[in-house]
Amino acid sequence: MxxxxxxxxxxxxxxxxxxxxxxxxxxxxxxxxxxxxxxxxxxxxxxxxxxxxNLAASQLVTGRSGIIGALITTITNPILATTIEVLQQGLARAGFHLLIGETRFSQEEEGKLLRAFLGRQLDGLILAYGYHAPETLELLQATDIPLIELWDLPEGEVPRQPVGQVVGFSNWAAGAAAGRHLVECGYRRPAFFGFDDERENLRFEGFRQAVQEGLGIEPLRLNTSPVPHIDDGVEVIQRFARGEIDCDGAFFTNDMPAIGALFTCQRLGIRVPDQLGICGFGDLPIARVATPSLTSVRIPAERVANATVDLLCQRIRGDQQWDALVDVGSELVARESTALRR
Structure with a gap:
């Protein structure tokens, strides 16, 4: 028995x-x-x-699963990690559970995860990337669940069409702030280091316009890996030390390669900011405590997450009035790695 x-x-x-x-x-x-x-x-x-x-029984009664899905590009990005943490806390207070999938910047993987998520009768969906494959876009447009895209505002010559509400910042403005800062600090050969995709192309366009307006030159651009890694910065500085890269100011579109570049400069005896100015993106905690401290573009991750929770809860409650777009902005935080050159 x-x-x-x-x-x-x-x-x-x-x-x-x-x-x-x-x-x-x-x-x-x-x-x-x-x-x-x-x-x-x-x-x-x-x-x-x-x-x-018994969630299945509860769903039959309430018509809700209590689950919010989130497709994240990479969980190794500290900015996204902070966003996920605040999202989870806010959604838990509202009575929801967060289901996370990592796409690793792959549109194919995003499509697979999306199909798996939609089969779980989600109450809401969060996407940490605003650019999708055509078949994925069709799936998203066909769903009637509340959907929010994080980070990327629709912008550019031909702005993308969001498939849901948007909470984010201007990639163009963030890149322009970095380029303008390097020019104002006295750097005459600024360079851009980032991945070749839609969002980072917008950052480059902003960076390029600021450099062209300030110096009348075309800035150097070199592509790094799709998932930002500290080794990207190491490789850039090794090439810089060998004379393969001609620049005196560097904007990395993620703090991790920027930190890798900073540490490698120290190891090779390259003086920062005198010989090379370095600017990152994300304003991670390590940026403040590095020596020299790292200039970076700050994105308010907690504000992004809290605004997302508020919008999702409004939609799920059936509120008739809600914001289609929330611009949280960005801020360049100037520190020692790009000090004014005399």
Whole structure:
């Protein structure tokens, strides 16, 4: 004979916690709607009984899965890691669970993950990249779930058409700020180091215009790997030391290769900012404590995440008025790696 006990039910939790079944359901699905004391009693009962909610049954009753999907380009990017953390916390407070998929900047992988996610009856979808393969775009346009694209505002000569709401910043403006800063600091041969894709092409266009307006020259551009890595910066400085790259100011479109470049300059005896000015993108914590400290373009990751949670909750509640686009902006933070040249 089996000695296994029957799984605990919602009513078992309600009885142990001394509340109604409806209160238990509310405490688990919408914790903000019950008092902290009630929530703690329910959570204690859940732990003691080992209760696992039947999500399928709940979905039949409420019409919701309680799951928000997020397709992220790479979880190794510290900016995105911060965004994911704040998203998860905010969605949890609203009673949702976050399901994460990593595309590694592959449109093919994005399409596969999207099909898998849509089969789970999501309540909402977050995309951390605004450029999609045609077949993926068709899937996204056909879905009726709330959808938010992060990071990339629609811009350029022919702006892309968003498939949902957008929370992000201008890549063009971020690149222009970096180029303008290097010129104003006295660098006369600025260079751009980033991947060749839609968003970084926009950053380059902004960078190029700022350099052309300030110096009347075409800036050097060299492409790095699609997933930013510290080794990208190491390779750039090794080539710079061999005389293969002619520049006196460098804008890296991610702080990780910028830090790799900074450390390699120190190892090879290249003086920063005198011989080479270095600017990054993302303003990671290491940028502030590096020696010399790293100039970087700051993106407000927490603001992006919080705005996304607010918009998703508005849409899921069925609010009739909501913002189609939220521009969180960006800010160039000047530090020692690009000090003014005399």
């Amino acid at each position: 089996s000695t296994k006990s029957k799984p605990a039910t919602l009513q078992d939790v309600a009885l142990l916690a001394g509340v109604s079944g409806m209160t238990v359901s509310r405490a688990l699905s919408k914790p903000d709607m019950v008092s902290q004391r009630t929530r703690e009693k329910v959570e204690q009962a859940v732990r003691e009984l080992g209760y696992v909610p």
